[in-house]
Amino acid sequence: MNRFKRFLQVGLCTVLMGSVFYFGNGKAAAEDIYIKIKKGDTLYSISKKYNISVEDLKEFNQLTSNKIIAGQELMIPDFEQTKALYVVVAGSFSKKANADKRVTFLKKKGIEAVVVKKVINGKSLYRVQAGAFSSKSKAEKMKKKLKNYGIKDAFLFTEMPLHINGITVGSSYKQLAQKFGQPTKTEDDKNTRSLYYKNDGAGVRVTFNAANDSIEQLQVYPEFLKTASVPTEKSQILKLYGNPNEVKIVTCYESAKCEQIIYKFNNDKLIVQIDRDGKTVQYLDLRNTK
Structure with a gap:
């Protein structure tokens, strides 16, 4: 079968599996969900059941109105790949050498960390990232662990996986x-x-x-x-x-x-x-x- 014909049938997409610690790819493939409309179904009831807005349902299924009929097939897109992650920062530094020292310290404590450069108003800032989590509670636990190791400036912020118009690496x-x-x-x-x-x-x-x-x-x-x-x-x-x-x-x-x-x-x-x-x-x- 021609590869590009298969794309329309398989519909693979990226999902974030539970509360995962992300430094690697963090990607897994999953099939899009297709449902058949039953008598009495409405876009509103479907949106509540699958935790997706009516607007997104209409956009992904190219619907111009809220009218649906029994037997009609709808795609329920998986938006897990574009959900924000909770990033744990173990300090920010103006000099990379200081950030590298912090990473070395954390690795000795058994915590994987990397230096992430940010350019803010033309100046470079080096953040020590100690993980990105889909679960806020997991991220809070990591922040607490960092503070127990004396890193008082540890903090959390949310960041979206990289995408273009909602499409990520791994989307279908x-x-x-x-x-x-x-x-x-x-x-x-x-x-x-x-x-x-x-x-x-x-x-x-x-x-x-x-x-x-x-x-x-x-x-x-x-x-x-x-x-x-x-x-x-x-x-x-x-x-x-x-x-x-x-x-x-x-x-x-x-x-x-x-x-x-x-x-x-x-x-x-x-x-x-x-x-x-x-x-x-x-x-x-x-x-x-x-």
């Missing part, structure tokens, strides 16, 4: 098509599919994991999309994703200088390239780096 092709809309045409090249929506350029290029047919890399070009839900300006990117982990200047077309805003979370990386005008988003590139 069906979820992608639901969020970005059906393209006017597609082109396949091995494990990569280009989706065209308007004008001559591809609005989306997606590469699939050969092992489980889930999304491995997603490139999005806002100027070639019909949807307005993808950020088109630098200010929108910073508002949506917050302070980046890295900012660098790269050479783009015609030897011009463009800016790349880079976000990292677990083993995922999001690169947003800004045009030479300093404000327009050229593309967003989300991939797994493991």
